[in-house]
Amino acid sequence: MNADLSQPTVLIVDDEPTNIEVLAKLLQSDHRVLFTTDPAKVMSLAEQKGPDLILLDVIMPGMDGYELCRLLKQHPVTRDIPVVFVTAMGEEQFEAIGFEVGGVDYVTKPVRPFLLRARVRTHIDLKRKNDLLKRLASLDGLTGIPNRRTLDDFLRQEWHRGLRHKTRLSAMIIDVDFFKKFNDYQGHQAGDHCLRQIAESLSRSLERKTDLVARYGGEEFVCVLPETPLQGAIHTAEKIQLGVAALAIPHPHSEVAEIVTLSMGVVEVIPRRELKPESLLTAADRLLYVAKHCGRNRIEAAPFEQELP
Numbered sequence: 001m002n003a004d005l006s007q008p009t010v011l012i013v014d015d016e017p018t019n020i021e022v023l024a025k026l027l028q029s030d031h032r033v034l035f036t037t038d039p040a041k042v043m044s045l046a047e048q049k050g051p052d053l054i055l056l057d058v059i060m061p062g063m064d065g066y067e068l069c070r071l072l073k074q075h076p077v078t079r080d081i082p083v084v085f086v087t088a089m090g091e092e093q094f095e096a097i098g099f100e101v102g103g104v105d106y107v108t109k110p111v112r113p114f115l116l117r118a119r120v121r122t123h124i125d126l127k128r129k130n131d132l133l134k135r136l137a138s139l140d141g142l143t144g145i146p147n148r149r150t151l152d153d154f155l156r157q158e159w160h161r162g163l164r165h166k167t168r169l170s171a172m173i174i175d176v177d178f179f180k181k182f183n184d185y186q187g188h189q190a191g192d193h194c195l196r197q198i199a200e201s202l203s204r205s206l207e208r209k210t211d212l213v214a215r216y217g218g219e220e221f222v223c224v225l226p227e228t229p230l231q232g233a234i235h236t237a238e239k240i241q242l243g244v245a246a247l248a249i250p251h252p253h254s255e256v257a258e259i260v261t262l263s264m265g266v267v268e269v270i271p272r273r274e275l276k277p278e279s280l281l282t283a284a285d286r287l288l289y290v291a292k293h294c295g296r297n298r299i300e301a302a303p304f305e306q307e308l309p
Contacts (some may be wrong), residue, residue: 007032008124011051013068014086015044015060019109023055023086026113027120028248039063043071046091047161052124056103058087058094059167061248066101073102076157078132082123086111142192145200151222152213155277158226162271170233172266173284174202174240177296179219181253182260194260195219201243207236222281230268230303237264237299261297263288269304280304 010027012035014020027033034049036042039060044245046054054072058065065085072078082104087094088109094289098106105119138150148152155171162169176182176198185190195215202213202221216222223240225233241262249260265287269280291300 008052008128009049010120011035011042011045011049011054013039013054013060013065014057015039016057019057024112024118026111026116027179030117031120041069043075046072046081047075047164049089051081052055052127053120054081054083055086055120056083058085058089058098061217064075064168066097069098069101069103076153076160080127082127083120086116137202138241141217143196145199145203146212146214148214148216151212151224154214155224155280158224159271159277159280161226163273166270167227168229168268168270169280170228170230170266170268171280172223172225172233172237172264173216173281173288174221174223175263175288175292176219177256177261177263177268178254180250185253189303197247198244198251198260201247202240205236205243211236222284228268229303230266233266233268233300234250234301237266240264241299256295256297263291263296264290264291264299266299266301267304
């Protein structure tokens with residue numbers, strides 16, 4: 001969903017610049033309008049810009065709109081973007097194909113301005129309501145940060161992005177040291193408050209909106225850092241440790257400090273097709289085990305390819 005709720009983004013795809021100009025003039029007063037005449041650029045544009053809706057011509061050189069819509073619906077990053085076909089092909093069989101490949105609407109040329117604006121507005125409103133419902137379902141009930149399901153979806157999305165662009169992807173698993181003793185001696189209410197404080201601190205420590213922190217389960221959290229090399233991930237991990245230490249949450253029964261501390265496993269990979277996204281977390285979990293085995297309150301980091309202890 002776009003950050004600026006007053007200006008939804010529409011991506012227009014048509015090989016004829018005059019058609020783009022007509023559509024853009026109809027929508028530009030209420031929408032941020034992006035456009036391209038090259039269907040080969042649509043996937044990259046949609047992935048990077050995250051439009052609220054795509055207006056798509058059918059007959060284009062190189063790749064027709066039907067095939068492009070199929071590709072958009074198969075990709076985890078773009079599959080939820082509504083696609084409205086705008087074409088001169090008004091016969092019923094062509095409309096049927098448009099809906100079969102994943103389009104939400106079919107508008108024939110020459111377009112009627114009021115009808116086009118109304119349909120665009122309706123589909124964007126529906127998308128935003130669905131986005132809101134998904135967001136509410138994506139949060140952990142205790143801490144208010146993303147939950148495990150959201151983490152899994154985000155990791156798959158960024159893994160696919162890394163495959164496409166050959167970029168580095170880093171992740172870390174974070175464990176609250178001796179949290180069971182914290183709960184046992186201070187009570188579950190204090191434990192819940194502790195986890196909420198840590199979640200807030202983790203969120204503040206992330207430097208980019210493209211990064212994600214999620215509750216992994218119990219007293220474990222995960223951060224996924226797209227386009228981040230290992231040294232950058234280590235820097236973020238150190239910042240996270242300092243942020244939680246600054247909370248100075250008393251933990252008299254910890255075996256490593258008088259306040260709540262963290263153990264962390266940090267790993268980096270360039271995604272490859274023979275690997276699965278979950279393998280990144282498996283590697284980070286192995287490093288977390290090393291951090292805990294070596295005394296806790298520490299960070300263990302390594303490239304994915306490196307042999308782990």
